[in-house]
Structures are given as C-alpha cells and as structure tokens.
Amino acid sequence: MSPPPVETIYKDHHSWLHGWLYQKVGCDQRAADLAQDTFVRLLQAQHKQTNFTPEQPRAYLRTVANGLVIDYFRRRSLENAYQEALANMPELTMMSEEERLLIRQTVEQLDALLDRLPKRVRAIFLLSQLEGLTYQQIAEHEGVSLRTVKRDMQRAYVHCLTLLW
Amino acid sequence: MQAATPPAKIIAEAADWLVKLKDKPLTASEKSQLKQWCAQSADHQRAWQAAQQLNQSFEQVPEKLGLSVLSRKQAQRRNLIKAISALLVIPTGSWLVYQHSPISSWTADYQTATGELREVMLADGSQLILNTRSAVNVWFDENQRLIELLEGEIQITTVSDLARPLSVRTEHGQIWALGTIFTVRLDSDYSQVAVQQDAVEIHTAATDKVQRITAGQQSRFSEVEIEPARISQPTTATAWTRQQLIVDNQPLAEVIAELSRYRKGWLRCDPAVAQLRLSGVFQLTDTNIALSNIAHTLPVKVVYRSAYWVTVTNNK
Structure with missing residues (x-):
C-alpha cells in the first residue's frame, strides 16, 4: 500500500495553507507561490524517502512554510538594501548585466550564509572580510580584545564552512 | 569516503x-x-x-556594496523574525478576527530607507509619518484600526472613529489611542511613546499592565513593565518629523547613537569622549554636516575611514 499521495494532502490542506501564508506575507500572489514551494518540498521529501508521509500534515506544512516565510522576508530586506546600495553607487551601473548578476548572487549566498551569526560576530567578520581591516584595527573599532576578535573570526569561519559542507 | x-x-x-x-x-x-x-x-x-x-x-563583492547590504539593519531582520513568531501566538480573540475578515483588509507594508522620512495618508484619513528605517503593517477592518510597528519610529495623527478604536502594536505591547497625536518608537528592549495631544493607554504584551499617558508626557515599556510617565517636550519629541534632532545637555554617545539611525554603515563614538555633554539643534538631512558641527563645538574630531565607517574621537 503506497502512502497517501501528495495529491490528497494537497486537496485537503492547500487552501488552509494558502490562507495561513497570506496572514504572514499579506500578498495573495506571494502566498500562492510559497504554498506551491511548500508542496514542492513535500514532494522532494517523498522522493528522497519513498514511504515518507507526515503524520500530521498541517504541522509539517506549517513548519516547512514558516521556514520559507522567514527566508522570504530575509530576501526581501536584502533586495531593499541592495537596491538602495545600487542607487548610491553609480559605478556599479557601469558594469555589465552578467557581472552585476554574479555579484548579486554572491551577495545573496553570503547573506544566507551569515544569517544566524550573532551581531558582533557578524560585524567583526565583515570588517575583516570586506574592509580588510587587521585584527588590531577591528579590536579597537569594536572595543574588544584581540583574543575576542580571533575567537569570533574562528566562530564565523566554522559556521560558514559547516554550512558550505 | x-x-x-x-x-x-x-x-x-x-x-x-x-x-x-x-x-x-x-x-x-x-x-x-x-x-x-x-x-x-x-x-x-x-x-x-x-x-x-x-x-x-x-x-x-565590491566593498561598499557588501558592507551596506550585508551589515544592514540587524534590528530589522530580528524584528521581522520576531514579528513572524508573534503571529503564531495571537490571542484567540484577534485570531478569529483575522480569520473572518475579508482578504482586502490587509494592505501592503509601508517602509522607509535609512534617512528617509515618509508621510502616509491612511484609509480612514489618519496621518502616519515614518521616520528613518521604519516599517509598519496597517490592518483596518470594520471593528478596529491596527498599526503594527515592526521597526523604527512613527507619528500618528488619528481621526476619531468611536466604532473602530485605533491602536499601535509593537512586540512589547499595544497602545490604544483616545483620539490623539502621538509618536511611538521601537527599540530592541522597549517601546517608547510620547503624546502630543490628548491621551493614549499602554497595555503590555506579557503582563497586561495598563497605564494612561497624556499630552506632554512620555513613557517607555517592555513586554512586562511600564516606566512611570516623564515630561516630554512636544517640539523635541516630534523634531524628527521636521528632520531635526534637538539635543538638550545630553552625553555625546547618545547623540551619536541617535545620528547613526540616519546614516548607513557604522558611526561610532570613542568611549573617551562619550560623556562630553552637548546641546543644540541638528539637521538630519545631512549627518555629515551635523558631525562637523559637533566637531566645532566639542574637543572632538570626526575620522572618516570610509563613508561607511566613521568614528568620533578625541581631538588630540
């Protein structure tokens, strides 16, 4: 006997999920897209593990969808910041479309990578990686010890490498 | 392997x-x-x-772009996530309202960028002003008018509507307007309310404490506690709506922290000069000018390591 097909779960819970997502993102189209993505995740899970079927479909869908919503807000705030930065940097508009796209994708990846880092660790890491400051300069700037800077850098690297694995 | x-x-x-x-x-x-x-x-x-x-x-990644995008408003990302989780625990009453209200009652967010000031006329004729780096959700239906402050600072001039009370919700609690003009500011640990006309009532999110704040007063509250009301100079509290910052004998560190809300990147005050006191009126339209005015007034200098990294430090 095969597990209840995704179609059944879709039929029973899609409109509930759509409504649930709508309350979060406040946009009908966006909610529809996110609902779609949620079911795609379910399909992928079933694909990986043939007998996979959530015991409590709504709880499962809500957990997956919530992750997608948080991701959506992060991307949206990135989009705003990106456009704002672009507007302030005329030199970037001189670049080719491909170059800009590459930069854009890289920034998105880095943003996702750094998402869960504590504020200070993130700030220290960016000062080193982007501004190219020495650890001593960072320590002065942040008002922390040299050892703290190195420890935070190590922590950020561990975080990134773990996610990149 | x-x-x-x-x-x-x-x-x-x-x-x-x-x-x-x-x-x-x-x-x-x-x-x-x-x-x-x-x-x-x-x-x-x-x-x-x-x-x-x-x-x-x-x-x-070009340095400037990377810094301004990747170091963007930590507060906003955190508040958004908090706001999302807050929706999961909406009290039963309002949950039902959300469920039964027509879809069109949700309107899009209003947001401002760093340094931006924005005026919005709401559907009922109330006026909303958003200060720098602010974000709100507006939610009106036949029973209530709810403004959700996700980040930053707003001023509201309400139009009275007895059938539909107006309130502002932050992660710390809810402020009910009793037909008024007032400002609300969200910081990470507390929300701050200043009333310019009539009165409001603060309700904390976690403890159901209630306090009335009247015109010329201000108060801060967390999700559990409301501080006693203090005197609030209306011109000072609303200076930002005229793109000004009015400072009256305040430590430099506080003033710099305030100015940093209006500019991108890092603006830091050296602890050595943090306690110097300062008074004055600063234009928020260009914080570089404000900083150079400070450098003329106090024994400090402004060090620009880059446009996104500025330190106010000792003049020696």
Whole structure:
C-alpha cells in the first residue's frame, strides 16, 4: 500500500495553507507561490524517502512554510538594501548585466550564509572580510580584545564552512 | 569516503588556518604545514576547498556594496523574525478576527530607507509619518484600526472613529489611542511613546499592565513593565518629523547613537569622549554636516575611514 499521495494532502490542506501564508506575507500572489514551494518540498521529501508521509500534515506544512516565510522576508530586506546600495553607487551601473548578476548572487549566498551569526560576530567578520581591516584595527573599532576578535573570526569561519559542507 | 555530515574537528582546524591566514602571510614552514594538513584526507581537502570558495566569494563583492547590504539593519531582520513568531501566538480573540475578515483588509507594508522620512495618508484619513528605517503593517477592518510597528519610529495623527478604536502594536505591547497625536518608537528592549495631544493607554504584551499617558508626557515599556510617565517636550519629541534632532545637555554617545539611525554603515563614538555633554539643534538631512558641527563645538574630531565607517574621537 503506497502512502497517501501528495495529491490528497494537497486537496485537503492547500487552501488552509494558502490562507495561513497570506496572514504572514499579506500578498495573495506571494502566498500562492510559497504554498506551491511548500508542496514542492513535500514532494522532494517523498522522493528522497519513498514511504515518507507526515503524520500530521498541517504541522509539517506549517513548519516547512514558516521556514520559507522567514527566508522570504530575509530576501526581501536584502533586495531593499541592495537596491538602495545600487542607487548610491553609480559605478556599479557601469558594469555589465552578467557581472552585476554574479555579484548579486554572491551577495545573496553570503547573506544566507551569515544569517544566524550573532551581531558582533557578524560585524567583526565583515570588517575583516570586506574592509580588510587587521585584527588590531577591528579590536579597537569594536572595543574588544584581540583574543575576542580571533575567537569570533574562528566562530564565523566554522559556521560558514559547516554550512558550505 | 567523504563524511556526509560536516566533520567538526576538521572544520575547526580549517577555521584556525583561515584565522591565521587573515592575520598575516604564512611563513614557509606554515605553508608546508598547511599543505600536509590538506593532504591528510579527502575531507581535509574538501574543507579547504570550501574555505577558499568562501574567501573568493567575499573578494567578488565590491566593498561598499557588501558592507551596506550585508551589515544592514540587524534590528530589522530580528524584528521581522520576531514579528513572524508573534503571529503564531495571537490571542484567540484577534485570531478569529483575522480569520473572518475579508482578504482586502490587509494592505501592503509601508517602509522607509535609512534617512528617509515618509508621510502616509491612511484609509480612514489618519496621518502616519515614518521616520528613518521604519516599517509598519496597517490592518483596518470594520471593528478596529491596527498599526503594527515592526521597526523604527512613527507619528500618528488619528481621526476619531468611536466604532473602530485605533491602536499601535509593537512586540512589547499595544497602545490604544483616545483620539490623539502621538509618536511611538521601537527599540530592541522597549517601546517608547510620547503624546502630543490628548491621551493614549499602554497595555503590555506579557503582563497586561495598563497605564494612561497624556499630552506632554512620555513613557517607555517592555513586554512586562511600564516606566512611570516623564515630561516630554512636544517640539523635541516630534523634531524628527521636521528632520531635526534637538539635543538638550545630553552625553555625546547618545547623540551619536541617535545620528547613526540616519546614516548607513557604522558611526561610532570613542568611549573617551562619550560623556562630553552637548546641546543644540541638528539637521538630519545631512549627518555629515551635523558631525562637523559637533566637531566645532566639542574637543572632538570626526575620522572618516570610509563613508561607511566613521568614528568620533578625541581631538588630540
């Protein structure tokens, strides 16, 4: 006997999920897209593990969808910041479309990578990686010890490498 | 065989190498040590590849762009996530309202960028002004008018409507307007309300404490506690709506923190000069001018290491 097909779960819970997502993102189209993505995740899970079927479909869908919503807000705030930065940097508009796209994708990846880092660790890491400051300069700037800077850098690297694995 | 889950020890060692590499160029003997380290296993190699990939990614991003985007408003990202989780625990009453209200009652967010000031006329004729780096959701239905402050600071001039009370909700609680003009500011640990006309009532989110604040008063509240009302100068509290910052005998550190809300990147005050006191009126339209005025008034200088990294420090 095969597990209840995704179609059944879709039929029973899609409109509930759509409504649930709508309350979060406040946009009908966006909610529809996110609902779609949620079911795609379910399909992928079933694909990986043939007998996979959530015991409590709504709880499962809500957990997956919530992750997608948080991701959506992060991307949206990135989009705003990106456009704002672009507007302030005329030199970037001189670049080719491909170059800009590459930069854009890289920034998105880095943003996702750094998402869960504590504020200070993130700030220290960016000062080193982007501004190219020495650890001593960072320590002065942040008002922390040299050892703290190195420890935070190590922590950020561990975080990134773990996610990149 | 490569490990399916990230091997913690190897990753920690790779991170140690990266920390060392950023510190200063490796010596010849360190270089050969690193080579040996990489050669130990396929996992070691893979970790080091990831390390190089990470550094390359950062090199591809123009410094200014990367700094302004990746170091953007931590507060906003946190508040958004908090706001999302807050929706999961909406009290039953309002949950039902959300469920039954027609879809069109949700309107889009209003947001402002750094340094932006925005005026919005709401559907009922109330006026909303958003200060720099602010975000709200507006939700009106036949029973209530709710403004959700997700980040930043707003001023509201309400139009009275007895059938539909107006309130502002932050993560710390809810402020009910009793037909008024008032400002609400959201900081990470508390919300701040100042009333310019009539009165409002504060309700804390977690403890149901209630306090009335009247015109010329202000108060701060967390989700559990409301501080006693203090006197609030209406011109000072609303100066930002005229793009001004009015300072009356305040420590420099506070003034700099305030100015940093209006500019991108890092603006920091050296602890050595943090306690210097300052009074004056500053234009928020150009914080560079405000900073240079401060440097003329106090024994401090403004060091621009880049447009996104500015320190106010001792004049010596």
